[in-house]
Amino acid sequence: xxxxxxLDHPLIQHKMTIIRDKKCGTREFxxxxxxxxxxxxxxxxxxxxxxxxxxxxxxxxxxxxxLAGKKxxxxxxxxxxxxxxxxxxxxxxxxxxxxIGMYRDEETLQPHEYFVKMPADLQEREMIIVDPMLATGGxxxxxxxxxxxxxxxxIKFVCLVAAPEGVKALRExxxxxxxxxxxxxxxxxxxxxxxxxxxxxxDRLFGTK
Ligand code: PRP
Ligand code: URA
Numbered sequence: 001x002x003x004x005x006x007l008d009h010p011l012i013q014h015k016m017t018i019i020r021d022k023k024c025g026t027r028e029f030x031x032x033x034x035x036x037x038x039x040x041x042x043x044x045x046x047x048x049x050x051x052x053x054x055x056x057x058x059x060x061x062x063x064x065x066x067l068a069g070k071k072x073x074x075x076x077x078x079x080x081x082x083x084x085x086x087x088x089x090x091x092x093x094x095x096x097x098x099x100i101g102m103y104r105d106e107e108t109l110q111p112h113e114y115f116v117k118m119p120a121d122l123q124e125r126e127m128i129i130v131d132p133m134l135a136t137g138g139x140x141x142x143x144x145x146x147x148x149x150x151x152x153x154x155i156k157f158v159c160l161v162a163a164p165e166g167v168k169a170l171r172e173x174x175x176x177x178x179x180x181x182x183x184x185x186x187x188x189x190x191x192x193x194x195x196x197x198x199x200x201x202x203d204r205l206f207g208t209k
Contacts, residue, residue: 002178004167007043012036012182016160020198026207030083033132033205036160036182037087044128044158044180045072045092070126070154073098073119077131077143080201084130084158098127100143104135109192111139113146122152129155132201134162134181135194137169144174160201161185163194 015032018024024032051068054061072095076082081100089095101115119125129143140157147155155177157170162181165188170179185194193199203209 001175002171004171004179004181005043006162006181006184007040008183009039009043012039015039016182019160019204020196022199024204026204029204033083033160034087037084037130037158038090039087040158040180040182041088041091044156048072048126070124071096073122073125073127075100075118075127075129075143075147077102077129077139078115080133080205081129081131083132083201083205084160088128088130088158095128096125100129100146102139102142104139104192106191109136109138111142113142116146116150118147118150122147122150125152125154127152127155129157130159131157132160132205133194133197134159134166134170134179135188135192136163137166137173140166140170141173144170144177148174156180161194161197163188163197 015036019029019032049068050065052063053066054063072092074085074088074095075098076085078101096119098118102111102113104111127147134140158180160182162184187195189195
């Protein structure tokens, strides 16, 4: 079973409170989402494998560690996942970026896939899906399906706010993946919004309504 972790570093909690506030405007919202994603990248990459290399410092030769193995792909679920890409890339600059376009039908709450563009050889890569909201879990489950169908094996899902319903659905459908959230909230309301949540992440990031 993959892990489910809430990354509740004080800096993350502080920035989460800023973006939950309905008075937080688009510019500050975008800035904080970017910063939280960067802080989360630090924890999400904790189990990346290292290899030993010999280099020469200005004084002596020595053996030191550098990242080895699987190349990372950051996969935002459009639109709102885009807000987390730059923060992750600040920490993992060599990562490639694949995109999954998906929207949730407001009536049925079912996700609809409209775009997928991935780098080649997903089976050799470490995939990090980013989306601020894990609500019913429908979008996350479909995104992981899309990556597995294309050969991906090592997949992590990183969100800002998770609802218990979404965590359960994603773990049931894909027990092998690791899930990271900045906060685990209380429940979904009758419209599928996370309570207390932060509203519609895409609209708040891009200033749409
Ligand atoms: C939001 C969010 C997730 C999805 C979560 O996207 O960014 O992708 O809803 O809901 P679920 O867990 O119930 O599937 P939305 O469909 O609003 O699209 P947008 O990012 O384009 O605004
Ligand atoms: N999508 C959002 O953007 N917010 C929610 O609360 C649920 C789904």
